Amino acid sequence: MRCNFFLSGALLLFIAGINQVSIAQSTRSGPKIRTIIVDAGHGGTDAGARGTYSTEAEITLKLSVKLDEILRRELPETRIVMTRKTDIFHNVREKAKIANDQKGDLFVCVHVNAAMPIKHKEFSHFKTVTYYKGKGKSRKKYTRKEPVYRYWTTPNPMHGTSTYVFAADRADEKASGLLNEERYESEAEIVDVPDPKSTEALIAARLWSQKFFKNSVKLGTLIEDEFINIGRKSQGVLQRNHKGIWVLQATNMPAVLIETGFITDKEEEDYLNSEEGQNELVRAIANGVIKYKQQIESRQSTRSDSSATSKKSTPSPVPEKQKSVQKPVAVMPASKKRN
Numbered sequence: 001m002r003c004n005f006f007l008s009g010a011l012l013l014f015i016a017g018i019n020q021v022s023i024a025q026s027t028r029s030g031p032k033i034r035t036i037i038v039d040a041g042h043g044g045t046d047a048g049a050r051g052t053y054s055t056e057a058e059i060t061l062k063l064s065v066k067l068d069e070i071l072r073r074e075l076p077e078t079r080i081v082m083t084r085k086t087d088i089f090h091n092v093r094e095k096a097k098i099a100n101d102q103k104g105d106l107f108v109c110v111h112v113n114a115a116m117p118i119k120h121k122e123f124s125h126f127k128t129v130t131y132y133k134g135k136g137k138s139r140k141k142y143t144r145k146e147p148v149y150r151y152w153t154t155p156n157p158m159h160g161t162s163t164y165v166f167a168a169d170r171a172d173e174k175a176s177g178l179l180n181e182e183r184y185e186s187e188a189e190i191v192d193v194p195d196p197k198s199t200e201a202l203i204a205a206r207l208w209s210q211k212f213f214k215n216s217v218k219l220g221t222l223i224e225d226e227f228i229n230i231g232r233k234s235q236g237v238l239q240r241n242h243k244g245i246w247v248l249q250a251t252n253m254p255a256v257l258i259e260t261g262f263i264t265d266k267e268e269e270d271y272l273n274s275e276e277g278q279n280e281l282v283r284a285i286a287n288g289v290i291k292y293k294q295q296i297e298s299r300q301s302t303r304s305d306s307s308a309t310s311k312k313s314t315p316s317p318v319p320e321k322q323k324s325v326q327k328p329v330a331v332m333p334a335s336k337k338r339n
């Protein structure tokens with residue numbers, strides 16, 4: 001009898017112990033986004049796109065340092081890891097490795113875009129061209145008029161933002177034909193990157209998509225919405241599959257690549273280099289990231305709340321913010337699609 005009493009006492013203590021553990025776990029299970037990777041595009045030998053007086057690599061570093069500061073300040077419990085803090089070069093494989101080794105929950109890649117100058121051609125005048133026909137005595141001189149054209153370029157007025165998400169099944173010729181126009185890619189970004197159309201790469205990309213595509217679009221949409229709020233022209237979230245964004249699906253986490261503006265547009269180059277412009281852009285990105293984190297985590301805590309305690313119940317079944325995310329994702333314009 002005494003022995004039984006002792007045993008049941010021990011059992012009670014044991015159960016109490018389990019309860020404590022499970023309570024501790026349920027409160028700890030809140031933050032799902034523990035580590036955010038901030039990747040400053042290009043760097044070192046890879047300057048990225050060039051403007052008239054600045055380079056992409058300089059701007060992405062400044063933006064990323066500022067983004068790191070805001071996120072550290074406003075998400076004190078989240079670890080923020082930068083892939084580079086100085087002007088050094090990593091190839092995209094190294095960047096993905098850093099993100100994965102650091103066990104990131106989110107990969108935020110900061111870039112600056114560039115657009116090719118616009119080529120113009122205009123008729124100038126006719127010139128007289130002399131030519132000969134026949135041989136020996138029958139050789140005769142002829143002349144004909146040929147048009148002369150004037151060629152020149154003007155800066156491309158493309159401006160504004162876009163956020164790229166890797167979409168496994170966009171590996172068609174049409175898409176790749178469009179890429180050079182729409183996004184600046186440096187040689188370093190695409191060298192040594194597997195062909196996205198290869199079977200091996202497609203399988204890997206599809207696996208990534210199943211796990212992370214939806215949340216990547218969610219994050220991209222939140223960031224682009226923030227850009228619109230500060231008055232930036234937004235091309236929205238672009239789903240692509242090309243070498244230049246290969247790094248996104250090489251990370252083991254939702255990932256976006258943000259083109260913050262066009263360095264080839266005079267006004268935007270100034271904006272991207274200004275303290276005010278950088279602060280505005282980074283504020284918008286941080287807002288998007290923070291909203292994403294809140295949405296992901298509130299969804300999780302709603303689930304664990306219903307099974308665990310009644311103390312911390314969430315009143316609304318669908319948070320208001322979540323509804324706005326369900327917007328259709330911007331795809332390439334119809335005119336370009338036909339090419």
Ligand SMILES: [Zn+2]
Nearest residue numbers: 041048111112
């Ligand atoms: Zn870039």
